[in-house]
Amino acid sequence: MNETKSLEKHGDTITPWMELAVPLFSFGGAALAIIFWKFNILLDIRISLLGCVIASCILAYLAWNQPRKDIVALSTPIYSLVFLASPPDILPAIILELLYAVSLTILLVRFKHRYSTRESHVARDDTLAGSLKTYVERTRGMLTGTLPDTADLATDVFIKFAEGEYREAALSAKAVTTNNAALTRAFSIVAEQATLLDQSLPRPSTYGTFLPGDSDFLAISPPPDAADDNNFDITLDNALLLLFSAAWNGPGKDRVYLQPVLSFAHRLIESD
Template sequence: MTGQTRTSYSREEIVLSIAIPMFCFGGTALGILLEDLGYIEDAGLFFWGCLVGAFLLAYLAWGKPRKDIVSLLAPMYAFIIFFATWEMKPTVILQLLFGISLTVLVVRLNRRFSTPPVKEQEEDPMEKYLYDYLHRITPFFRGIDRETAHSIASVVLSYKFELYPKVVASAGTAISRLSGEGAIAVARKAVTIIRDRAVKLDQSDVKAYSALAFGPGEEQYLAIIIPADQIMNRDDYVLDNAIVLAYGIAYLCSPDDGQMLDEHQNFIIQILSSYKEQMGR
């Protein structure tokens, strides 16, 4: 679960947030008191607390990292309501409604405009390519059961963390359960390619790779398809396709590993990005 960022307020913001409703409602209460004592004739015309509250709200809004046009124009609204509306005489009820409105704006201002504007990041084209690829291979591998897919997820994640003995163990489990032809045979081959590389790396043989490779008829299952003359290292090319395919199968068929696979998706994005130019992305 992702925790929400708690916004902290300055002392000035807290004081202003309290002062605005206090001036509005306090001014109205003072007007009623002065009318009862006979100092003024009509408490409805004693709207100065609302005016002060409107200017304080505008000042509070001006200091926020994001500007709220409604709060900034509060003094103008106050002038229109209390001075320019000739057909309606200001009343105590009007002051109370205005005070409630300013209080709502204070809450809105503090909750929505206290954080800097967030620039929307453009979607990584290779991330989109990965999702398109997952959508493309879904019909081929939807029949793989969760237990097998979990073992495949373990192969990919263990390889990412260089836990090569665990890669070999998980691959053995997955391979034994991947019985079939067509897409299942390609999945079995992908896991085997990763396992073979892990065996060599565990033996500190960094130059050795699996003897297996994907054939032309298996390209429909692969994410990275580039012309043969643009393949810089064929062994890495085969291994990278195997890793991305295994990741895709695990992502589609092992919901229990979904969060972990999401967290380490950048591992796959980096692989795809290394072929970005050759794929014309």
């Protein structure tokens, strides 16, 4: 309960103020430069440029706190520091500051719609149903002790794969080691098959699988007479579902990020 309240406070109070601070500082810096120019105040133009630097850092911080990293938003402080290091004359600086402020605001809107998950409310966490709910509850005890960082990684990999970002999913899942052997194999399987999907490669003759001792962790039992292609697909589905369960049963904050891809998890377990 305390964790939920803390997350709600962070999402509903802190983040909106930080989002508001991005245009406030960037346009505020431009307004300060206009005042310098209008009243012929002889001050270093870099004072007004600091507004863009601060706004860029805030935007980068907001982007860093999301499971899906917006590289463009994360890199904005670099451009602002270059801007600060080589300031132009005051009139060109005003124009550039205004354009930069507009760009940061557009990036903020883009970030909120494409990368931010704040709009998914914590109260919506309990939305699992059917076979997926049964599986997640069944494996909860077996995944007890999963480290928070591992749950975060599982969340990141599952979301990237669900959204078709196979290369990024493979990179995130590659060489992950956990305190659970079956979960470690799940990361490895997803890394391998995501790479194949990204490069449009056919099924290899040998590929990573779960061990017989991992059967309790699996959501889908392959039919005894299943063809190799079917087993290959079921192995991937089981790996993804195990990552989903690790993410969902981890720290409650990760459930918020999984909300937009719940339908993908349901399709995985219900399609076989």
